[in-house]
Amino acid sequence: MTAGGNVSAGMTGIDELLRGSLDHCVKCTICETQCPVSNVTPLFPGPKYAGPQAERYRVGGEPSVEWSVDYCSGCGICSMSCPQGVKIAEINAQARHKLKREHGIPLRDRLITRPTWLGRAGTPVAPLANFTLGFKPLRVLGEKTLGVHRNGPAPKFAGRRFSRWARGHSGPGTGRRIVYFHGCGTEYYEPWEGQKIVEILEHNGFRVEVPKQDCCGLPLQSSGLFDDARKVVLRLARALAPHVRDDPDTIIVGNATSCTLMLKREAREILGIEGDPDLKLVSERTYDICELLLELHDRGELKTDFRPVDEHIAYHAPCQQQGHYIGKPALELFALIPGLEVSEMNARCCGIAGTYGLKAEKYDIAMAVGADLFAQVEASGAGEVACDSETCRWQITHATGHKSAHPIDYLHRAYGL
Amino acid sequence: MATLTTDVLVIGGGATGAGVAWDAALRGLDVVLVDRGDLAEGTSGRFHGLLHSGGRYAVKDPRAAEECIAENRILRRVAADGIEDTGGFFVTTPWDDPAYADRFAAGCAATGVDCEEIDRAVALKEEPRLNPDVSRVFRVPDASIDVWKTVWALARGAQQRGARVLPYHAAVAIHRDGDRVTGARLRGSRSGEELDVEAGVTVNASGAWAHFIAEMAGIEGVRVLPGRGIMIAMNHRLVNTCVNRCQMPTDGDIIVPIRTVCVIGTTDVHTDDPDDHTVIQSEVDAMLDDGEKLVPGFRRARALRVWTGVRPLFEDAKADSTETRDVTRAHALLDHEQRDGVQGFVTITGGKLTTFRLMAEETVDAVCRHLGEQRACTTSTEPLPGSEEHATYHLGERLERKEQHLSDHQLICECEMVPRWKLEQTMRRRATTNLDDIRRLLRLGMGPCQGGFCIYRATGILHGLDGLTAEQADETLRRFLQERWKGVWPVLYGDQLRQARLDDWIFQGVLGVEHLPA
Numbered sequence: 001m002t003a004g005g006n007v008s009a010g011m012t013g014i015d016e017l018l019r020g021s022l023d024h025c026v027k028c029t030i031c032e033t034q035c036p037v038s039n040v041t042p043l044f045p046g047p048k049y050a051g052p053q054a055e056r057y058r059v060g061g062e063p064s065v066e067w068s069v070d071y072c073s074g075c076g077i078c079s080m081s082c083p084q085g086v087k088i089a090e091i092n093a094q095a096r097h098k099l100k101r102e103h104g105i106p107l108r109d110r111l112i113t114r115p116t117w118l119g120r121a122g123t124p125v126a127p128l129a130n131f132t133l134g135f136k137p138l139r140v141l142g143e144k145t146l147g148v149h150r151n152g153p154a155p156k157f158a159g160r161r162f163s164r165w166a167r168g169h170s171g172p173g174t175g176r177r178i179v180y181f182h183g184c185g186t187e188y189y190e191p192w193e194g195q196k197i198v199e200i201l202e203h204n205g206f207r208v209e210v211p212k213q214d215c216c217g218l219p220l221q222s223s224g225l226f227d228d229a230r231k232v233v234l235r236l237a238r239a240l241a242p243h244v245r246d247d248p249d250t251i252i253v254g255n256a257t258s259c260t261l262m263l264k265r266e267a268r269e270i271l272g273i274e275g276d277p278d279l280k281l282v283s284e285r286t287y288d289i290c291e292l293l294l295e296l297h298d299r300g301e302l303k304t305d306f307r308p309v310d311e312h313i314a315y316h317a318p319c320q321q322q323g324h325y326i327g328k329p330a331l332e333l334f335a336l337i338p339g340l341e342v343s344e345m346n347a348r349c350c351g352i353a354g355t356y357g358l359k360a361e362k363y364d365i366a367m368a369v370g371a372d373l374f375a376q377v378e379a380s381g382a383g384e385v386a387c388d389s390e391t392c393r394w395q396i397t398h399a400t401g402h403k404s405a406h407p408i409d410y411l412h413r414a415y416g417l
Numbered sequence: 418m419a420t421l422t423t424d425v426l427v428i429g430g431g432a433t434g435a436g437v438a439w440d441a442a443l444r445g446l447d448v449v450l451v452d453r454g455d456l457a458e459g460t461s462g463r464f465h466g467l468l469h470s471g472g473r474y475a476v477k478d479p480r481a482a483e484e485c486i487a488e489n490r491i492l493r494r495v496a497a498d499g500i501e502d503t504g505g506f507f508v509t510t511p512w513d514d515p516a517y518a519d520r521f522a523a524g525c526a527a528t529g530v531d532c533e534e535i536d537r538a539v540a541l542k543e544e545p546r547l548n549p550d551v552s553r554v555f556r557v558p559d560a561s562i563d564v565w566k567t568v569w570a571l572a573r574g575a576q577q578r579g580a581r582v583l584p585y586h587a588a589v590a591i592h593r594d595g596d597r598v599t600g601a602r603l604r605g606s607r608s609g610e611e612l613d614v615e616a617g618v619t620v621n622a623s624g625a626w627a628h629f630i631a632e633m634a635g636i637e638g639v640r641v642l643p644g645r646g647i648m649i650a651m652n653h654r655l656v657n658t659c660v661n662r663c664q665m666p667t668d669g670d671i672i673v674p675i676r677t678v679c680v681i682g683t684t685d686v687h688t689d690d691p692d693d694h695t696v697i698q699s700e701v702d703a704m705l706d707d708g709e710k711l712v713p714g715f716r717r718a719r720a721l722r723v724w725t726g727v728r729p730l731f732e733d734a735k736a737d738s739t740e741t742r743d744v745t746r747a748h749a750l751l752d753h754e755q756r757d758g759v760q761g762f763v764t765i766t767g768g769k770l771t772t773f774r775l776m777a778e779e780t781v782d783a784v785c786r787h788l789g790e791q792r793a794c795t796t797s798t799e800p801l802p803g804s805e806e807h808a809t810y811h812l813g814e815r816l817e818r819k820e821q822h823l824s825d826h827q828l829i830c831e832c833e834m835v836p837r838w839k840l841e842q843t844m845r846r847r848a849t850t851n852l853d854d855i856r857r858l859l860r861l862g863m864g865p866c867q868g869g870f871c872i873y874r875a876t877g878i879l880h881g882l883d884g885l886t887a888e889q890a891d892e893t894l895r896r897f898l899q900e901r902w903k904g905v906w907p908v909l910y911g912d913q914l915r916q917a918r919l920d921d922w923i924f925q926g927v928l929g930v931e932h933l934p935a
C-alpha cells in the first residue's frame with residue numbers, strides 16, 4: 001500500500017500527500033460502507049464523495065460550495081479502511097478548514113475548542129461551573145445562544161488540576177526517565193487518571209517528569225480552525241521537546257489517544273506542519289500509554305504482579321486510538337489481569353468525535369452513530385466500559401449510564417496501587 | 418425518398434460547421450446541418466480544450482495570433498458558458514531556448530496579445546506543481562473551452578431559429594446540375610434510410626475529410642494534409658492555469674486544465690487517413706516525459722486515457738512537406754465559384770478551434786454572395802444559448818449544484834457528478850442508444866473509473882426508458898466499454914492499472930459482459 005501521493009515537486013508536503021493520494025482512489029466505496037456518519041444521516045454525503053470525488057472539483061481560488069463537509073466528524077475511519085491508501089479524512093479536514101476560513105467560525109466553535117481556557121476558567125469555580133453545566137434551563141439557554149446541545153455530554157470540572165498534584169508529588173527520584181503528556185482532559189476533568197498513570201510508571205521503575213504543558217490543538221483542528229491549531233500544537237512541541245532532546249532514550253507517553261495522535265501524525269498530515277524540528281522530535285518520541293506498557297511486556301520489562309480483578313467490563317477501542325495503527329494493546333494488557341472478563345465491542349464509533357456531538361445541530365447524529373455501540377454495551381451484560389479516549393467515555397456514560405474508565409484504571413487496580 | 422429543401426446545407430458538424438449553422442440561422446437563413454457521426458465527434462471533440470490567447474503563434478504566425486486574441490475576447494462573451502477563465506502561462510524551462518522569451522514578448526506586443534511577465538515566485542505560488550526551475554514566466558489570457566458544450570449550444574441556437582440538425586447522416590453523393598451544386602444525398606447511418614437535401618448553397622465544413630466531399634462534388638485539387646496528434650488526460654488538475662512551454666511550437670508543449678482533468682498535448686505526425694487513431698507507445702512515453710518538464714512528478718501522477726485528433730491542415734500549393742506543423746494553421750475558405758466556376762458550393766477547412774466563429778463568419782459571407790443577398794453577421798455580439806449572462810464556467814459548478822440536492826438526486830456517474838434526472842432527460846432528448854453520445858453531452862464515464870461504476874447503471878436506465886431489447890442493451894454496454902478501453906490501454910500503469918483491474922472484475926468477473934446474449 002502506498003500512503004503517499006504521486007506528484008511532488010514544488011508542492012508542500014501536505015498538498016502533495018492529500019491531493020496526490022486521491023489518484024489512488026478506485027471508487028470501491030469501502031470507505032462509504034464504513035463511515036459511521038453517512039450511514040445515519042443524509043446530511044453528510046459520505047467520505048468518498050466529500051473526499052477524493054469532490055476534491056477534483058476544488059480549485060484553490062474558488063470559494064467553498066459545500067456545507068455538507070462540515071458534517072464529517074473527522075473520526076478517520078475512512079482513511080483507516082481505505083485499501084488504496086487514500087487520505088480521505090485528511091482531504092475532508094482540509095475542505096472543512098477552507099469552508100470555516102471563508103464563512104467565519106461560530107463563537108461556539110471558538111469556545112468549546114479551547115479546553116485550556118475552559119479549564120482555567122472552570123476549575124476555581126468548579127461547583128458553580130458544574131452546576132451550570134448540569135442545570136437544564138441554563139443548558140437550554142446555552143443551546144439557543146451558543147449552539148451547544150442541551151444534552152451534550154459535558155464533563156465535570158474536577159475542581160483541582162493534575163499538574164498541581166504532580167508538582168507536589170515526590171517520586172522515587174531514580175530510574176529511567178519518562179515524560180508524561182497528560183493533556184487537558186486529565187488536567188481539568190480527570191486528574192485521577194494522571195495520578196494512576198504516574199503510579200503505574202513508577203511501579204515499573206520509571207522516573208516520571210511532568211513538564212508544564214498545554215492543549216495539543218486537536219479541538220481547534222477538528223472544527224477547522226487550522227491556523228490557531230498550528231500555533232497551539234507548536235507551543236506544545238516547544239514545551240515537550242527540551243525534555244527529550246538530549247537523551248535519545250527518553251520518550252513521551254500520553255493517555256489521551258486523540259491528543260497523542262495529533263502529535264504523532266495529524267499535525268503533519270492534517271495541519272500540514274512540515275520541517276519543525278521540535279514537532280518532529282516530539283512526534284517520533286510519543287507513545288500511547290497502552291502501546292508503551294504492552295511493548296514493555298513484550299520485552300519482559302513490565303511487572304506482572306497483578307491481583308485478580310473480578311469484574312466483567314466492556315472495551316471500546318475509539319476511532320482515534322485505531323488511528324495510531326497499533327492494534328488494540330489494551331486488550332492484551334487486560335488479558336494479563338486475572339479474573340478480568342472483557343467483552344470487546346464490535347462497533348465503529350461512539351459518535352462524539354471530540355466536540356462534534358456537543359454541537360446542537362450534530363448531537364442527534366452523534367447519538368445515532370453511537371447507537372450500535374450503546375446497544376452492544378447493554379447487551380454485553382458488562383458493568384463498566386473501558387475506553388482509551390476521554391470524550392468517548394463521557395459520551396458512552398451519557399448514553400448508557402454505565403460508568404466508564406481508561407484501560408489504565410484496571411491495571412492500577414490489579415497492581416493494588 | 419424524403420426531400421428537404423433549404424437555403425444552406427452544412428456538411429460537417431464540428432465547431433466550424435455548427436458555427437456556420439448558427440451564423441446562417443442568425444442571418445435568417447434556413448439551415449440543415451449534417452454529420453456522418455455525432456456532432457463534435459471528429460477533430461473538434463478530439464483536442465485538448467485550449468482557447469488560444471494567440472501567444473502560441475505570436476512569433477511564428479502573427480496573423481493567427483491576431484485572429485486568436487480577437488476571437489478569444491469575443492468568445493469569452495458570447496460562448497461564456499463553455500469557457501473557463503483559467504488564464505495561461507508561457508514558461509521558459511531549462512530545455513527551452515532562453516532567447517525565445519524576448520522574441521515571444523515582442524511578438525505578443527506586435528500582435529496585440531495581452532502578455533505580462535510575472536515573477537517566478539508569483540507563478541509558483543499560483544501553480545505550486547510547476548517546475549521550480551523555470552526561468553521566466555509570462556501571463557496571457559489563455560482559457561479552456563468545453564467543445565461539446567459549445568458545439569451543442571451552437572446547434573441548439575440554430576435549431577431555435579429553425580435549423581434542422583441531423584447527426585449520423587453521412588453525405589453519400591453531392592448533387593450537381595451543370596456547374597451548380599444543388600444539394601446532397603444523405604444516408605442515415607442508424608436508420609439506413611436515404612434522404613435528399615436541395616440546398617441553395619452547400620457548405621463543405623468537413624475539416625480533415627474536406628477532400629472527400631470536394632471530390633464527390635467533382636472538385637479537383639482540394640488537398641488536406643491530416644496531422645495526427647495525441648493527448649493524455651490526467652486524473653485531476655495538476656495545474657489550474659494553461660501552462661505552455663515558451664519556445665517555438667513543438668510536441669508536448671502545453672498542459673490545459675479542462676473540467677475535472679488536465680490534458681497534455683500534443684504531437685504532430687502526418688497521416689494519410691483522417692480516421693487513423695493509432696496510438697504509438699513511444700509517443701505516449703515522450704509526452705509523459707514532456708509533462709515531467711513542466712510538472713515534475715508528472716510521470717507518477719495518474720493518467721486516465723489517451724486519444725488522438727487529426728488536424729485538417731490545408732496544403733499550400735507551394736509547400737511539399739510532410740512536416741505538418743510547418744503547413745499553415747490559418748484556415749482556408751474556398752469559394753468554388755471563383756476557384757472552379759462551380760456555383761452553390763463553398764469549402765471551409767484548416768484553421769483552429771479558437772477561430773471557428775471567424776471561419777463561420779467568412780463562410781456565411783460567401784454563402785450570402787452565392788445567394789445574392791447581403792446579410793450582416795451578428796455572431797460576435799449574439800450570445801449562445803446558456804451564455805446570455807456572459808457568466809463563464811467554473812469548476813465547482815457541479816459540486817455546488819449537487820450540494821443543493823444532496824439526498825434527493827441520485828448520482829449515476831459519481832466521478833463527473835451526473836445525476837439520474839439529468840441523465841434521463843438527456844437520454845429522452847437525444848433518443849440515442851449510443852451512450853457515447855450521452856457521454857459527450859454530460860461527461861458520463863469520463864472520470865477516474867472510466868465508466869467502471871456508471872455504465873452498467875446508465876445502461877440499465879436506458880434499457881428502462883427506451884424499451885431496448887436486452888440484446889440491444891448488452892450491445893450498448895459493450896460498445897461503450899470498448900470505446901473507453903481504447904483510450905485506457907496505452908496508459909495502463911500505476912493507479913489506472915489498479916482501476917482497470919477493478920473495472921475488469923466488475924464487467925468480466927461479475928457481469929460476464931463478453932458472454933451476454935448478443
